[in-house]
Amino acid sequence: xxxxxxxxxxxxxxxxxxxxxxxxxxxxxxxxxxxxxxxxxxxxxxxxxxxxxxxxxxxxxxxxxxxxxxxxxxxxxxxxxxxxxxxxxxxxxxxxxxxxxxxxxxxxxxxxx
Amino acid sequence: xxxxxxxxxxxxxxxxxxxxxxxxxxxxxxxxxxxxxxxxxxxxxxxxxxxxxxxxxxxxxxxxxxxxxxxxxxxxxxxxxxxxxxxxxxxxxxxxxxxxxxxxxxxxxxxxx
Numbered sequence: 001x002x003x004x005x006x007x008x009x010x011x012x013x014x015x016x017x018x019x020x021x022x023x024x025x026x027x028x029x030x031x032x033x034x035x036x037x038x039x040x041x042x043x044x045x046x047x048x049x050x051x052x053x054x055x056x057x058x059x060x061x062x063x064x065x066x067x068x069x070x071x072x073x074x075x076x077x078x079x080x081x082x083x084x085x086x087x088x089x090x091x092x093x094x095x096x097x098x099x100x101x102x103x104x105x106x107x108x109x110x111x112x113x
Numbered sequence: 114x115x116x117x118x119x120x121x122x123x124x125x126x127x128x129x130x131x132x133x134x135x136x137x138x139x140x141x142x143x144x145x146x147x148x149x150x151x152x153x154x155x156x157x158x159x160x161x162x163x164x165x166x167x168x169x170x171x172x173x174x175x176x177x178x179x180x181x182x183x184x185x186x187x188x189x190x191x192x193x194x195x196x197x198x199x200x201x202x203x204x205x206x207x208x209x210x211x212x213x214x215x216x217x218x219x220x221x222x223x224x225x226x
Contacts, residue, residue: 033214043214
């Protein structure tokens, strides 16, 4: 158990809708990264938050946005959903400046119909 | 970030030793090599990390030759529960904590009775 929680576990949406996914990193982890994992592929980096600001971003459109709260928890928002957004969304916590690994949560399975 | 190449899939039997090799010809001086394990519908789990020579923990061993252009993850006496996807990642863990992880497709290991 990596101590990272994500909610909800599963989610079904229709095209055009908006979705918000939530993540609470392991205690003491101040940096949260989000990844998208399509079926049969490796996770793809979306963005990373530290001190409530987006610090890095992968190759994802502006429809993907996020937020980090003072308690380090984070949200991932996706607007105007389309079928290709169906995936497992993973969040990972880490400590800024540490060489320690990132700890992943169990993910949220998003299905867009 | 250095690109990695690893076999798409491997098969083994319970009790055997499994070696998964990863190629990373363009590894940089500050890059470390990290391996993650992922079970279906779960987040990746850190297995082992190393810079050079050999690293061993309670789960696996990591062998890195002197030129560091490849590495081998060794799983001793695998069991059915080791069936998973294994990812090799290469990156600079000291880059101010900007530890964005770049996953490839991974190696799907199937352990048979």
